[in-house]
Amino acid sequence: MFATMGALGLAPTAQAAPREQPFRAPGAGDLHLTGRAAATVVIVGGGIAGLTAAYELGKAGYDCTVLEARDRTGGRNLTVRGGDTLTDLHGTRQTARFADGQYMNAGPARIPQWMVTLDYCRELGVPVEVFTNVNADAYLYNESAGMTAPQRYRTAKADVYGHVSELLAKATDKGALDEELTAEDRERLIEFLKDWGELGDTLAYEGGERRGYTTVPAAAGTPGVPLGDVPTASEVFASGVGRYFSFEFGFDQAMLMFQPVGGMDRIPQALTRAVGARRIRTGAVVDRITDTGTGVTVTYTQGGRTKKAEADYCVAALPPNILARIPHNLGPGVQSALEAITPSSAAKIGLEYRSRWWETDHRVYGGITETDQDVTHIWHPSHGFHGERGILIGYYNYGADADAYAGLTPRGREERAVAASVKIYGEKYRTELASSFSHHWRQTPHLEAAWHNTPGGPDAPRYQPLNEPTGRVHFAGDWLSYTDAWQHGAFTSARKAVTALHTRVLAS
Numbered sequence: 001m002f003a004t005m006g007a008l009g010l011a012p013t014a015q016a017a018p019r020e021q022p023f024r025a026p027g028a029g030d031l032h033l034t035g036r037a038a039a040t041v042v043i044v045g046g047g048i049a050g051l052t053a054a055y056e057l058g059k060a061g062y063d064c065t066v067l068e069a070r071d072r073t074g075g076r077n078l079t080v081r082g083g084d085t086l087t088d089l090h091g092t093r094q095t096a097r098f099a100d101g102q103y104m105n106a107g108p109a110r111i112p113q114w115m116v117t118l119d120y121c122r123e124l125g126v127p128v129e130v131f132t133n134v135n136a137d138a139y140l141y142n143e144s145a146g147m148t149a150p151q152r153y154r155t156a157k158a159d160v161y162g163h164v165s166e167l168l169a170k171a172t173d174k175g176a177l178d179e180e181l182t183a184e185d186r187e188r189l190i191e192f193l194k195d196w197g198e199l200g201d202t203l204a205y206e207g208g209e210r211r212g213y214t215t216v217p218a219a220a221g222t223p224g225v226p227l228g229d230v231p232t233a234s235e236v237f238a239s240g241v242g243r244y245f246s247f248e249f250g251f252d253q254a255m256l257m258f259q260p261v262g263g264m265d266r267i268p269q270a271l272t273r274a275v276g277a278r279r280i281r282t283g284a285v286v287d288r289i290t291d292t293g294t295g296v297t298v299t300y301t302q303g304g305r306t307k308k309a310e311a312d313y314c315v316a317a318l319p320p321n322i323l324a325r326i327p328h329n330l331g332p333g334v335q336s337a338l339e340a341i342t343p344s345s346a347a348k349i350g351l352e353y354r355s356r357w358w359e360t361d362h363r364v365y366g367g368i369t370e371t372d373q374d375v376t377h378i379w380h381p382s383h384g385f386h387g388e389r390g391i392l393i394g395y396y397n398y399g400a401d402a403d404a405y406a407g408l409t410p411r412g413r414e415e416r417a418v419a420a421s422v423k424i425y426g427e428k429y430r431t432e433l434a435s436s437f438s439h440h441w442r443q444t445p446h447l448e449a450a451w452h453n454t455p456g457g458p459d460a461p462r463y464q465p466l467n468e469p470t471g472r473v474h475f476a477g478d479w480l481s482y483t484d485a486w487q488h489g490a491f492t493s494a495r496k497a498v499t500a501l502h503t504r505v506l507a508s
């Protein structure tokens with residue numbers, strides 16, 4: 001009954017926010033206090049899931065070896081800085097020319113407060129700062145809806161809230177909701193809508209201070225000049241701006257959000273240090289995974305030579321699209337499950353500017369500009385305010401839009417992105433540009449996906465051979481979670497694999 005009262009808000013509940021299943025990290029004494037030898041584990045993949053498996057198992061003294069195909073750990077957690085060179089699957093080589101201290105997060109870039117990613121930042125001593133996911137002063141620009149100039153987020157939002165409130169208030173007032181609501185409800189609803197939509201006493205929306213000003217209020221004598229031209233309801237709906245206001249409310253996107261100070265790769269760097277460089281073999285491309293019945297043998301190529309890693313257990317923490325191409329003897333159930341999961345595209349371009357004109361000229365400090373053009377999202381940096389230079393994310397797009405850019409040369413991508421956004425920001429978008437770096441996950445060797453589509457969800461029966469150990473192999477990755485495309489998914493999936501492996505070892 002107490003729980004029911006809690007649910008009704010009549011009694012305090014233990015936890016307001018739902019947490020993942022409690023995780024107990026393997027402890028220092030778990031193995032030796034029970035007289036067990038440290039089991040050996042070969043971990044295939046040095047992304048967040050693989051590193052986390054090594055890190056958590058390492059707490060109990062497991063002897064882990066991580067095999068990572070690329071020359072650095074982190075997987076899709078990738079921060080690009082000046083001097084970094086990347087070659088894509090087509091052989092196109094790009095070197096970032098960013099100035100010292102400038103960076104772009106090509107993969108994960110924002111962390112919600114509820115995700116365990118922040119717990120790992122705390123535990124590993126990775127400092128975090130606010131990531132601005134929503135900014136009332138950023139822009140909206142829907143070209144296909146006939147917009148010829150960008151609109152501030154705030155203006156669009158004021159108009160959408162205003163007109164929706166007006167319509168609902170008038171409908172309520174006319175009795176259209178009499179069947180649904182009591183007289184008291186209707187009065188309260190109208191009171192709420194007047195406030196929410198900034199309506200006047202006649203329940204009409206006629207604009208207001210939320211929309212912004214052409215001259216901002218200042219000293220006595222300068223009351224401010226409100227932005228004119230309040231659109232009609234019909235114009236607001238036709239502009240399509242309303243579609244952007246639900247995103248910022250999403251459980252995984254709502255402010256506040258965070259980012260590590262200095263770049264997202266501070267997380268894999270800290271994990272790598274904690275695991276120990278001697279346990280991690282980079283440039284190690286896995287050729288075969290064999291469950292021998294008493295252990296697991298992983299053959300791999302490193303520096304042109306074929307090598308072997310043998311261990312009691314394996315954690316397979318590669319993306320499913322890559323794992324599916326590696327010969328193994330884990331059976332057809334594993335193979336068909338891996339093949340059912342398909343890779344998705346996403347891409348970003350970092351545009352480095354000589355000045356932070358978006359701050360000085362546009363008064364936009366962080367946040368995201370949204371457009372229906374194929375650049376989709378334009379991110380203003382949430383750090384380095386008032387600095388000399390800065391990097392905008394000139395496009396963050398998915399699917400066909402990302403693929404369209406992927407098909408161009410780096411130069412062509414830059415030109416196309418600039419041509420789109422010059423319409424929003426004006427000429428400085430072109431003239432202040434110093435350099436760019438573009439990144440496309442489907443073309444990135446050993447990853448070949450930004451995230452994955454798992455038909456039926458990760459708990460569909462066909463994925464059982466991946467969710468439970470198959471022989472001596474345990475699987476982990478964001479793609480085996482309900483938060484794929486988030487590091488949280490990789491962390492929690494690794495924790496699940498570690499728990500299963502450790503429980504098994506303690507029972508053996």
Ligand code: PHE
Nearest residue numbers: 108109110252484485486487
């Ligand atoms: N986590 C990624 C991001 O925030 C991808 C993603 C986008 C995931 C939107 C869910 C929703 O950009």
